[in-house]
Amino acid sequence: MINRREFCKKTMMIAGGLAIPLTALEIFDPRRLHAEKDGKEKVRWVFLVDINKCVGCGLCVKACKIENDVNWDANVTRTWVERYVVTKDGQVNIDSPKGCRDGFTTQKIDQAHIGLKEIKPEDIAKGFFVPKLCNHCENPPCVQVCPVGATYQTQEGVVLVDRSWCIGCGYCVMGCPYGVRFFHPELHVAEKCTLCYHRLSQGLKSACVDACPFGARRVGNIRDPEDPVTKIITMEPVNVLKEEFGTKPQVFYLGSSKEVK
Amino acid sequence: MKNHVWRPLFIVLAIVGGILITRTLLVPSDFGIWERGYMYGWHRKSNEDVWKKYPIKYKTAKVCAECHKDKFNDLKDSPHASISCENCHGPNYNHPKDPLGLDIDRRRDLCIRCHAYLPYRDSARAKIPGIDPQKHYPTEECIMCHYPHNPKKPNPKHHTAGVKP
Numbered sequence: 007m008i009n010r011r012e013f014c015k016k017t018m019m020i021a022g023g024l025a026i027p028l029t030a031l032e033i034f035d036p037r038r039l040h041a042e043k044d045g046k047e048k049v050r051w052v053f054l055v056d057i058n059k060c061v062g063c064g065l066c067v068k069a070c071k072i073e074n075d076v077n078w079d080a081n082v083t084r085t086w087v088e089r090y091v092v093t094k095d096g097q098v099n100i101d102s103p104k105g106c107r108d109g110f111t112t113q114k115i116d117q118a119h120i121g122l123k124e125i126k127p128e129d130i131a132k133g134f135f136v137p138k139l140c141n142h143c144e145n146p147p148c149v150q151v152c153p154v155g156a157t158y159q160t161q162e163g164v165v166l167v168d169r170s171w172c173i174g175c176g177y178c179v180m181g182c183p184y185g186v187r188f189f190h191p192e193l194h195v196a197e198k199c200t201l202c203y204h205r206l207s208q209g210l211k212s213a214c215v216d217a218c219p220f221g222a223r224r225v226g227n228i229r230d231p232e233d234p235v236t237k238i239i240t241m242e243p244v245n246v247l248k249e250e251f252g253t254k255p256q257v258f259y260l261g262s263s264k265e266v267k
Numbered sequence: 268m269k270n271h272v273w274r275p276l277f278i279v280l281a282i283v284g285g286i287l288i289t290r291t292l293l294v295p296s297d298f299g300i301w302e303r304g305y306m307y308g309w310h311r312k313s314n315e316d317v318w319k320k321y322p323i324k325y326k327t328a329k330v331c332a333e334c335h336k337d338k339f340n341d342l343k344d345s346p347h348a349s350i351s352c353e354n355c356h357g358p359n360y361n362h363p364k365d366p367l368g369l370d371i372d373r374r375r376d377l378c379i380r381c382h383a384y385l386p387y388r389d390s391a392r393a394k395i396p397g398i399d400p401q402k403h404y405p406t407e408e409c410i411m412c413h414y415p416h417n418p419k420k421p422n423p424k425h426h427t428a429g430v431k432p
Contacts (some may be wrong), residue, residue: 047302061392063380065354073324082400091387109380109402149307158310161302168314202411204321207297219349220391 007254035048051201051256052228053245054235055137058261059222062087062135064109069165069217071107073202080191083107084199085139091115092132098124098265112136130241136266137223138200139214140165140186141247141255148187148198149177157196164203164254169195183251200224220233324358327351334363338416345417355415375400378409 008016058242086105092098103116114122136196139247146165149157156171157178167178172195178185179196190197202212206225210216214221226235238244245262246255259266294384301308328351332339335352342348353359355377357370404412414422 016357055271059391061390061395062385069325070359074321090292099295106280108376109383110385111379111383112378113385127386128419132389134383134390135392146307155309155311158301158314159303159307160315161308166314168311169317171311173296180328188381194270196310200321201319203315203324207319208323210323215329216325217351217354219351219354221349 047161048106048189048229049161050228051142051206052163052226052235052239053139053142053201053257053261054224054226054238055257056222056224056260057134057136058264059134059220059262060087061220061222062089062106062110063219065217065219066137066214066223067105067107069213070199073205073213074200075189076197078107081105082188082191082197085137086185086199088136089115089133089137090136091125091133092131092265093125093129095129099125100267112140134261134263136259136262137214138184138186138247139257140201141184141253141257142201144254144256145252147251147253148182151177151181153177157176160203162206164201165198165204166200166203167196167198170191172196183248183253184255326351326355326359330359341414343415345419347416347418373408373410375409378413395425424430 033177057094061103064087067083067086067184071083074084076084080094083105086102087110088100088102088106089110090098090100101116103110112122113127114124117123142159142163142165144163146159149159149165149258150160153175154171154173156168156173157165158168159165169190174189174194174196178191187196187198189195191260202210202214205212212225215225224235226233226239228236228258229237230236239258242260244260245266246258247266248255295311295313298310299312301310302313303335304423308330321380328339331352338352342350342352355372361364362369379394379400381395381399382398385392387393409415412421412424414420
């Protein structure tokens with residue numbers, strides 16, 4: 007039989023033991039300490055989109071698909087351009103046929119299975135184009151949800167997928183608030199914009215940036231105060247998408263308006 | 268305590284030990300926590316180099332100038348000056364070694380990406396002269412009349428239509 011004294015003592019011990027946070031049991035890793043101490047790197051890539059300059063030609067989408075071997079005909083793409091047509095009665099029409107791979111060549115709005123919607127030019131209050139791509143968030147939710155460590159952020163802030171490590175569970179595709187991830191049609195692993203990490207590492211710009219004839223897309227290093235992109239981001243009224251999610255997106259938009267989601 | 272109490276414990280320990288050993292054998296040595304900490308940097312370090320070595324296909328318009336000086340100069344002072352050669356001719360790869368020639372896209376689709384008229388007065392699209400692809404000589408290729416490297420000029424190669432833009 008257990009007496010009262012024994013019972014109280016054991017209860018306290020169990021309660022105390024449960025209260026020790028799990029992290030206290032984690033094995034000490036010196037690499038982790040190093041990682042958290044030297045967080046200040048010299049390079050942090052950021053992206054700047056100027057909505058006022060985009061004409062919706064889709065040459066960026068074409069270049070991205072070819073540069074990164076994303077199947078041309080599959081209806082998936084790492085970057086795409088959305089068209090926003092706001093009518094005078096406040097209705098917002100958004101479309102992006104084939105991700106704008108072939109540009110916007112008709113006034114009709116593509117409404118998928120519903121068909122094409124005609125809007126009379128005199129009813130249009132404004133129309134503009136919004137290029138979209140991975141935001142390479144400072145706090146990427148897609149990385150947090152990966153159960154196997156197949157997606158990660160490099161020290162330059164680029165979020166990448168380890169193709170040979172990905173198990174294809176799709177959590178990251180669900181976890182991204184911006185919908186930029188998809189499954190690679192041939193490799194069946196999670197696929198996303200790499201900001202053309204291979205080009206950036208060799209001193210070139212991202213393929214979409216080089217392809218854009220109008221300077222609507224730019225890439226820069228936010229840690230370099232002399233970088234023209236950094237100057238615009240710090241001195242001009244830029245916006246980010248879905249700030250309320252707390253992901254700290256690193257794709258900045260010039261000329262954004264309240265309709266842009 | 269009796270032996271039959273310890274036996275299952277040994278089995279559990281053996282299973283845990285087995286899992287730990289297979290884990291160390293299967294997980295590569297560079298898998299761990301890197302620069303971005305446990306939350307964002309838990310990955311295989313060598314994969315960064317895999318991505319860095321991804322082949323570059325678009326070599327930018329700078330490289331074209333040395334061999335195609337004439338086209339480069341035509342384009343340089345034209346309304347199309349800002350369009351990179353590779354947008355219309357496809358990526359360079361290792362041209363002219365591989366491939367020997369590049370793609371020449373003569374389809375109307377290439378031009379109407381920018382030139383199909385869209386009624387958005389305040390967007391940058393309005394600054395590009397627009398045509399209605401259904402009405403502007405729908406059966407001909409644009410380059411039959413317009414010279415792509417300088418659209419201000421008629422195409423020197425084609426005078427069949429006899430129209431001078």
